[in-house]
Amino acid sequence: xxxxxxxxxxxxxxAGYRPVLERIADFGEVEQxxxxxxxxLQASRCMDCGIPFCxxxxxxxxxxxxxxxxxxxxxWQEAYEILRQTNNFPEFTGRICPAxxxxxxxxxxxxxxxxxxxxxxxxxxxxxxxxxxxxxPPKKRTEKKVAVIGSxxxxxxxxxxxxxxxxxxxxxxxxxxxxxxxxxxxPDFKLNKKxxxxxxxxxxxxxxxxxxxxxxGKDITAENLLTDYDAVCLAVGAGKPRDLSVEGRExxxxxxxxxxxxQQNRLTAGCNIPPDELISAKGKHVLVIGGGDTGSDCVGTxxxxxxEKVTQxxxxxxxxxxxxxxxPWPAYPMILKTSSSHREGCERRWSLATKRFxxxxxxxxxxxxxxxxxxxxxxxxxxxEVGKSEIIKADMVLLSMGFVSPVHEGLLDQLGVEYDAxxxxxxxxxxxxxxxxxxxxxxxxxxxSLVVRAIDSGRKAAQQIDDYLMKK
Numbered sequence: 001x002x003x004x005x006x007x008x009x010x011x012x013x014x015a016g017y018r019p020v021l022e023r024i025a026d027f028g029e030v031e032q033x034x035x036x037x038x039x040x041l042q043a044s045r046c047m048d049c050g051i052p053f054c055x056x057x058x059x060x061x062x063x064x065x066x067x068x069x070x071x072x073x074x075x076w077q078e079a080y081e082i083l084r085q086t087n088n089f090p091e092f093t094g095r096i097c098p099a100x101x102x103x104x105x106x107x108x109x110x111x112x113x114x115x116x117x118x119x120x121x122x123x124x125x126x127x128x129x130x131x132x133x134x135x136x137p138p139k140k141r142t143e144k145k146v147a148v149i150g151s152x153x154x155x156x157x158x159x160x161x162x163x164x165x166x167x168x169x170x171x172x173x174x175x176x177x178x179x180x181x182x183x184x185x186x187p188d189f190k191l192n193k194k195x196x197x198x199x200x201x202x203x204x205x206x207x208x209x210x211x212x213x214x215x216x217g218k219d220i221t222a223e224n225l226l227t228d229y230d231a232v233c234l235a236v237g238a239g240k241p242r243d244l245s246v247e248g249r250e251x252x253x254x255x256x257x258x259x260x261x262x263q264q265n266r267l268t269a270g271c272n273i274p275p276d277e278l279i280s281a282k283g284k285h286v287l288v289i290g291g292g293d294t295g296s297d298c299v300g301t302x303x304x305x306x307x308e309k310v311t312q313x314x315x316x317x318x319x320x321x322x323x324x325x326x327x328p329w330p331a332y333p334m335i336l337k338t339s340s341s342h343r344e345g346c347e348r349r350w351s352l353a354t355k356r357f358x359x360x361x362x363x364x365x366x367x368x369x370x371x372x373x374x375x376x377x378x379x380x381x382x383x384x385e386v387g388k389s390e391i392i393k394a395d396m397v398l399l400s401m402g403f404v405s406p407v408h409e410g411l412l413d414q415l416g417v418e419y420d421a422x423x424x425x426x427x428x429x430x431x432x433x434x435x436x437x438x439x440x441x442x443x444x445x446x447x448x449s450l451v452v453r454a455i456d457s458g459r460k461a462a463q464q465i466d467d468y469l470m471k472k
Contacts, residue, residue: 003044003072004047004048006041006044006045006072007045007046007047007107007112007114010041010042010044010045011112012042012045012107012112012113012114012115013034013038013041013042013115014115014118015031015032015033015034015118016031016032017030017031017032017340017343018030018031018032020343020344020345023189023340023344024303024304024344024345025304026189026304027187027188027189027264027268027304028188028189028192029095029188029189029190029191029192030189030190030340031095031190031340033122033125034118034122039071039118039119039122040071040072040074042114042115042118042119043068043069043071043072043114043119044072045107045112045114045115046064046065046068046069046072046114047065047106047107048065048069049065049106052064052065053104053105053106053330054101054102054104054105054114054116055101056104056330057100057101057103057104057330057332058100058101058452059100059450059452059453059455059456060086060087060093060452060455060456060459061086062083062086062087062101062120063082063085063086064101064114064116066082067079067080067082067083067123068114068116068119070082071119071122071123076123076126076127076130076132077127077130077132079123080123080124080126080127080132080133081132083120083123083124087455088156088157088160088161088455088458088459089153089156089157089199089455090120090121090123090124091121091124091125091128091195091198091199092153092182092191092195092196092199092451092455093117093120093451093452093455094117094118094119094120094121094122094123094124095121095190095191095195096182096186096190096191096451097117097450097451097452098293098332098450099116099117100332100450100452101116101117102114102115102116102117103329103330103331103332103333104329104330104331104332108329108330109329111322128198133202134202135202135205135206136206137205137206137207138163138164138165138166138206138207139166140166141166141167141168142165142166142167142168142469144167144168144230144231144469145167145168145169145170145228145229145230146162146167146168146169146170146229146230146231146232146233146465146469147170147172147216147225147228147229147231147232147233148162148169148170148171148172148232148233148235149172149216149225149232149233149234149235149236149411150171150172150173150180150234150235150236150237150442150444151171151172151173151178151179151180151210151212151235152179152180152181152182152235152237152442152443152454153180153182153442153451153454153455153458154235154237154441154442154443154454154455154457154458154461155171155180155233155235155441155442155458156171156178156179156199156200156203156458157441157454157455157456157457157458157459157462158233158235158441158458158459158461158462158465159171159203159208159233159458159462160203160206160208160462161458161459161462161463161466162233162462162465162466163203163206163207163208165462165466167465167466167469168207168209169207169208169209170208170209170210170211170229171208171209171210171211172211172214172215172216172220173210173211173212173213173214174213174214174215174216175212175213176212176213177193177212177269178196178200178210178212179193179196179200180235180237181237182196182451183196183265184258184261184262184265184266185258185261185262185265185294185297186261186265186297187261187264187265187297187300187301188265188268189300189304189340190297193265193268193269215410215411216410216411217410217411217412217414218410221414222411222414222415223414226415226435226437226438229437230437230469230472231437231438231439231465231468231469232437232438232439233439233440233441233458233461233462233465234411234412234417234425234433234438234439234440234441234444235440235441235442235444235458235461236406236407236411236412236444237406237442237443237444238403238404238405238406238424238443238444238447238448239403239406239407240403240404240405240406240407240408240423241256241257241258241399241401241402241403241404242399242401242402242403242404243256243399244289244354244399244401246354246355246356246357247355247356247357248356248357248358248359248364249357251357251359251362251363251364252359252362252363252364253359253363253364253394253395253396253397254357254364254396254397254399255279255396255397255398255399256398256399256400257288257290257294257295257297257298257398257399257400258294259279260279260281260298260301260302260398261294261297261298261301263277263278263279264301264305279396280305281301281302281305281306281307281310281396282305282306282307283306283307283308284307284308284394284395284396285307285308285309285311285393285394285395285396286298286302286307286309286310286311286394286395286396286397286398287311287312287313287367287392287394287396287397287398288302288310288311288312288313288397288398288400289312289313289354289397289398289399289400289401290312290314290399290400290401290402291312291313291314291316291348291350292400292402293339294400294402295312295314295398295400296312296339296341296342297341298312298398298400299312299339299341299342299344299346300339300340300341300344302396302398303341303344303345303346307396309347310345310346310347311346311347311348311349311392311394312342312346312347312348312349313348313349313350313352313354313369313392314348314349314350314351314352315351315352315353315354315372315383316350316351316374317350317351317373317374318336318350318351319334319335319336320334320335320336321335321336322335323335351371351372351373351374352369352370352371352372353369353370353371353372353383353385354367354368354369355368355369355370355389356368357397358391363395364394364395364396364397365393365394365395366391366392366393366394367391367392367394367397368389368390368391368392369389369390369391369392370385370387370388370389370390371385371386371387371388372384372385372386373386402448403443403447403448404422404423405419405422405423405424405447406423406424406425406443406444408423412425415433415435415438416434416435417433417434417435417438418433418434422447424444424445424446424447425440425444425445426445427439427440427445430464430467430468431445431457431460431461431464431465432464432468437468439461439464439465439468440461441454441457441458441460441461441462442454442457442458445457
């Protein structure tokens with residue numbers, strides 16, 4: 001710990017965002033960067049606590065005090081190497097992780113947490129810039145072949161770890177490019193896709209084989225998969241979105257959030273979308289139903305598509321702004337989260353339930369909503385409608401209410417894996433499904449979660465697969 005009193009004299013300083021009028025005109029990354037001097041000063045604020053709650057809160061168990069100290073001392077390569085011991089892709093998490101570590105930082109008690117996420121992104125970028133990130137193919141190979149199904153964060157992490165062990169790894173991706181929801185579900189203004197391509201190029205150089213436009217269960221049967229590979233890692237994500245079964249759901253203008261986000265990511269990448277399939281918010285009154293991160297991404301995307309107005313509603317009550325006694329430190333606080341997209345121009349409302357979609361000649365024109373309140377009855381929260389209904393004008397609705405489970409139809413049903421009560425693939429303590437050589441990583445087993453948990457799950461699944469193959 002180089003400067004034990006820095007947190008007393010140096011305030012938290014964030015890089016901030018590009019000006020609103022500038023950033024809504026394109027899909028470039030909105031977050032700015034600090035200069036090197038300020039970045040090192042921010043790293044110096046880490047107190048190297050006796051109990052590092054940041055380490056405790058991080059699913060990857062990143063050794064934050066250690067790499068912060070290296071960063072403060074200007075040892076960029078050392079900081080990166082410490083990060084890479086626990087995190088395969090700090091360039092991803094440094095951009096899109098909600099930073100559970102910062103919420104549990106001791107300095108968060110005074111709302112001055114160390115800028116861990118931004119520091120992490122800075123270390124990763126410096127590592128690529130200075131050439132610290134190099135391909136290191138395994139020196140020898142085992143005779144084992146592993147198929148990884150899905151190239152999202154959990155699949156990439158599993159593939160990386162298995163390849164390091166010397167196994168031959170083939171990653172299958174049903175879409176046209178690698179990355180899963182990193183590629184198609186997260187807008188470029190949060191994660192430029194060149195960041196993914198840069199890392200995948202390294203993984204390819206290390207010997208991992210990627211096969212895109214290949215849907216297992218359709219292009220390759222589950223039976224052939226089990227025959228051709230010694231082990232299989234299912235990293236297919238939780239792809240079934242939560243729907244809203246109310247009157248008027250069939251109207252033209254009601255979409256799932258990912259329908260918009262995937263299409264826009266493809267447009268940004270230069271793909272051509274047929275005019276009759278184009279989903280555009282231009283000139284429309286857009287209503288986003290759901291208050292999470294995906295809903296926020298829909299807000300930012302709609303604004304960039306030149307929507308006339310964007311409204312976001314949430315069925316739950318408006319959370320507290322700074323403190324929530326129900327989620328005390330060091331737990332992750334359930335407080336109001338205002339994203340960069342919200343700051344670009346969006347009306348936000350809470351405690352509203354959707355009653356029906358209204359349309360004319362098959363096209364959406366409005367949404368009837370009702371105010372609700374939540375009461376605890378018999379230990380459970382119950383929703384009760386209060387007040388009068390109202391109609392919100394809307395030409396487009398984006399359903400962003402989370403994901404229910406992985407898609408069962410196709411590969412999973414063909415394999416015959418068991419599901420748990422929530423519809424996720426059921427696993428044992430070894431990340432193994434009900435089929436002996438089929439393991440599961442990420443949201444397919446956990447349910448929809450965070451990028452950092454997906455990477456952690458992929459790493460753990462890879463360890464279990466390696467143990468299984470070596471014993472076998």
